[in-house]
Amino acid sequence: MDRTELKGKRVLVFGSGISGIGAVRLLEAVQAEVILYDGNEKLDKEEIRTRLPEHSACRIILGELPKELPASLDLVVMSPGVPLDIPPVETLKNAGIPVWGEVELAYRMGTGTVLAITGTNGKTTTTALLGEIMKAHAQSVFVVGNIGNAYTDAALSMTEESYTVAEISSFQLETTMEFRPKVSAVLNITEDHLNRHHTMEEYIRVKELIARNQTKEDFCVLNYEDEELRRFASVCPAQVVFFSSLHKLEQGLFLDGGQIVMRTGAEEISVAGTEELKLLGRHNHENVMAAVAMAYCGGVPMDTIRQVIKRFTAVTHRIEFVEEIDSVAYYNDSKGTNPDAAIKGIQAMNRPTLLIGGGYDKESSYEEWIQAFNGKVRYLVLIGQTKEKIEKAAHGCGFMSTILAEDLEEAVKICAEKANPGDAVLLSPACASWGQFDNYEQRGDKFKEYVRNLKA
Incomplete structure (x- = not known):
């Protein structure tokens, strides 16, 4: 397809996050007629408009999808965060409109x-x-x-x-x-x-x-x-x-x-x-x-x-060395957002480790992660929506050294108190960050901030 093919076409962009805004910018640049739709009626249209190009003619619709809209559309561009099996998407697909992703x-x-x-x-x-x-x-x-x-x-x-x-x-x-x-x-x-x-x-x-x-x-x-x-x-x-x-x-x-x-x-x-x-x-x-x-x-x-x-050095938030304080090394592995990624985090540790885990529940199972501790983990400090679920899995695997914390800041303080010289403290949550944080980057940045506050 060449870049002129979407000129004048009526395109609905579904989702107003980074991907959705990027899609609007691209579509307006190739002179498509764009409608930005988000099912969350609590969003602020004016705030969304500040993220669009300055002279954008994009129409913004929030909440319910208007019944008459599908008949007028040539194309739908989905943001990756929107599931494809929800009713508004089914309605658009059933209307025979091509559904593309931003990729x-x-x-x-x-x-x-x-x-x-x-x-x-x-x-x-x-x-x-x-x-x-x-x-x-x-x-x-x-x-x-x-x-x-x-x-x-x-x-x-x-x-x-x-x-x-x-x-x-x-x-x-x-x-x-x-x-x-x-x-x-x-x-x-x-x-x-x-x-x-x-x-x-x-x-x-x-x-x-x-x-x-x-x-x-x-x-x-x-x-x-x-x-x-x-x-x-x-x-x-x-x-x-x-x-x-x-x-x-x-x-x-x-x-x-x-x-x-x-x-x-x-x-x-x-x-x-x-x-x-x-x-x-x-x-x-x-x-x-x-x-x-x-x-x-x-x-x-x-x-x-x-x-x-x-x-080449490690990517931020992936087993990233943060600080050594009182002979304890702190590592940020906030990108360990599922059990398999977190297994790799603990496998990379070469000293006794206090591990911070837990977060949003993606319906994962945690037994394999706990079995991979392999004698390295002294304490598992848990936060977030999954903390009780992970604690139950740990106890079921015979790992009893668990501590439940209110939030990440408290978890860092607990680890600092319990750590011995020569230990590592590793944030490698095995869970997504949603609910407590916007994304894993924000969670990792907060962890680094709390660790550096220990020095003060």
């Missing part, structure tokens, strides 16, 4: 080479690292998606020479149709967002949509350690490139002791030693291998890749 919109309005990453965990680190590698290789690089920059904001600035590195969530993949990356990656698939997707089978199906329009001219990078992804490899339409942290592969990237190795059909290349990297933990070495594979498939020379992976 589909941005992809159709953009151009150049797309490298797209999904997976339950590790997306942000892998996206940020791949973005840095591509910036070292090319002039025009856009790093977009869940990483904080709306894909829709970047689309019209792209040229044929541009590279777009996109972090794509399951919510965003649900509403793709023609989206086709040159290189895609699925880092792993573990239980998450079942409150939205309802079954594990549906969550897996949606994740694998990232490759559905790819052909054998394209590449899909998959984690060999994930049984589901090994199965997917046999039906994936792209050329599959595996990475593995536990097996020496005949082809692909793998860890051989402390060395990352890449085998192609023709040669074996030593990429880097893990001791040369600034990223800690096996899960991060997997993220590095995924980024290396994607960059190499995208045409980046290995020398460029090697230089970048050696200097």
Whole structure:
């Protein structure tokens, strides 16, 4: 599709968050007639308008969807936070209107080479690292998606020479149709967002949509350690490139002791030693291998890749060192928003740990996380909506050293009181932040603020 195709079309943008506002900006730039709709009637129209372009002609509708509206629409663009099975969305779909997501919109309005990453965990680190590698290789690089920059904001600035590195969530993949990356990656698939997707089978199906329009001219990078992804490899339409942290592969990237190795059909290349990297933990070495594979498939020379992976440091809120106070090290892993991500947080710790967990309930189970404590966790300090549920799971697993706290600030104080010199305090909640915080970034920033207040 070219950028003139939406000119004069009547488009409803569903949801007034960052994605929705980004979609409005893009649609108005290509001269579509835009209506912004949000089912929350308590929102303030004037506040929403301050986030729109200065001379925006966008009409804003809050609350109930007017019955006569669907008949006049050419297209609906969904924000990823809006479930697709709620009545207003069903009404729009039943009216036969095409329903795109913001990723589909941005992809159709953009151009150049797309490298797209999904997976339950590790997306942000892998996206940020791949973005840095591509910036070292090319002039025009856009790093977009869940990483904080709306894909829709970047689309019209792209040229044929541009590279777009996109972090794509399951919510965003649900509403793709023609989206086709040159290189895609699925880092792993573990239980998450079942409150939205309802079954594990549906969550897996949606994740694998990232490759559905790819052909054998394209590449899909998959984690060999994930049984589901090994199965997917046999039906994936792209050329599959595996990475593995536990097996020496005949082809692909793998860890051989402390060395990352890449085998192609023709040669074996030593990429880097893990001791040369600034990223800690096996899960991060997997993220590095995924980024290396994607960059190499995208045409980046290995020398460029090697230089970048050696200097790259951890992403904010992902096992981020905060301070050492009274010989206790504090780490912010607020991005550990599900049990599997939090398992990786605790596995990266190399000293006795006081762990802060709990938050919004995404209907996850916590036993596997607790079993992964492996004697490292001295106390589990719990906050938020899930604190009693997690405490019950911990006691059921035989882990009795739990403390319930009122909020994050109190949890930090409790940990500071209970910690011995040489211990670590780790915020790695295994839950989303909603209810207490706007997002995991705000939760991580508050944690860092409370830790620094201990010094004072």
